[in-house]
Amino acid sequence: MSARVHPAGPRSGEHVDDRPLDALPADLNRLDPVIWPRHAGRGADGAMVLAGNDVRDLAAEHGTPMMVLDEQDFRSRCRDFVNAYGRAEAVHYAGKAFLCTQVVRWLDEEGLSLDVCTGGELRLALRAGFPPHRITFHGSNKSDAELELAAEVGVGAIVVDSYDEIGRLAGIAERRRLVRGSDADSDPIRLFIRVTVGVEAHTHEFIATAHEDQKFGFSLSAGDAQEAVRRIVALPGLRLIGLHSHIGSQIFDPSGFEVSARRVVSLLRQLLEDHPALADSITVLDLGGGLGIAYTSADDPPQPDVMATSLLDIVSRECQAAGLVVPDVAVEPGRAIAGPGTVTVYQVGTIKDVVLDGGVVRRYVSVDGGMSDNIRTALYDAAYTVTLASRTSTAPATRCRVVGKHCESGDIVVRDCYLPADLAVGDLLAVAATGAYCYVMASSYNRVPRPPVIAVADGAARTLLRRETDDDLMRLETW
Ligand SMILES: Cc1ncc(COP(=O)(O)O)c(C=O)c1O
């Protein structure tokens, strides 16, 4: 992304300005409801209150950095999707966005299905008591052991991603037949195939997944998807129950999803012509996840119900036109459920004005976390919104960069933001919409322990995941 500079450019002694001036927020203290959790606000003295919990009290009890998750926000977004698609099981929450035992239980209570993409996510879901038949198992390189576990516990479906995996599954189905005899045939391993539909999703290259030149799925245009189906139908003990496509993540343009839905239906029609027996077994089209969320006020993502109406309409019209029974539609939202309801709270440690070429100044605000709890800015140049959380301020807005404590110049949490000029060491900052792909991609880089995740609801706070400790890290040492 190129830096956007005010046409006149900053003058010597002014704070550097990388964004258009119209991005200056009218009120630095306002919490835009599109960006912040549904139960975020400010209390009487101006401090941020999250589901009835003063952020200063949470910080005093749990320390900073900490991630605070608004439970009712998470649950209400689950319900938005369930209402949009009309069936709770149709909504497969993508656990890769954020998963822990309590979240698995909330998903179960809300009736959703769950998409896992490794044995680790699968084992967490099982340990938390999630019903295996509502789990879909993804992954581009599943091991024998992972596939054996999925088959043994009876997951709802395994989403097959390669010819090698078909070979592995054939071996597992054969072993099951040898061990269990003919009743293994009456309990086949249920499969989807992941189809690469060739859609160029308009998102960051690293999180687009359905263009041809990437690792996921079977290409539709090259005939791999059709070949994968031919191999699966020829194998005993395997049953193809659906087609899957996922075009990428943080997508705002509905047309990518719509083109993908049309291509998947067209593949279904072709497959049923070639293999009429599949008409009884292919009952689901899983159109994946990827719906974007607002990280800043400039973002205007489509709402789940609007997307659902469009996708359900396309699938039913295209199937009817082709004379096909209309299959169930499933989706796999991760970010759109987990993202908006969590904020990361940091404490300001140092403030430094750096004089750049031409004498302009950039204010660097260093916080007590950084790329170890949020790698997305460094990895995808992601934009975030930050606010002063421990109080309000009427001081003028100053252009800032919020950075972390790591030994790396790319350790940036919020690249460009406005914060009040009187921001001081010890103030708390909150960064919005950090619920998806932050904690799960966190590391202990520089031996900075992972932060805790605190769930808040109705004035109460519960620790979902405690802070990592030095002892946790020391336990990995074998000497
Ligand atoms: C197969 C699959 N399903 C669902 C998702 C969830 O995507 P998102 O969090 O963007 O909704 C992903 C991640 O991109 C994915 O790879």
Ligand SMILES: N[C@@H](CCCC[NH3+])C(=O)O
């Ligand atoms: N980790 C990515 C999303 C990847 C989604 C999984 N295929 C992000 O932070 O946006």
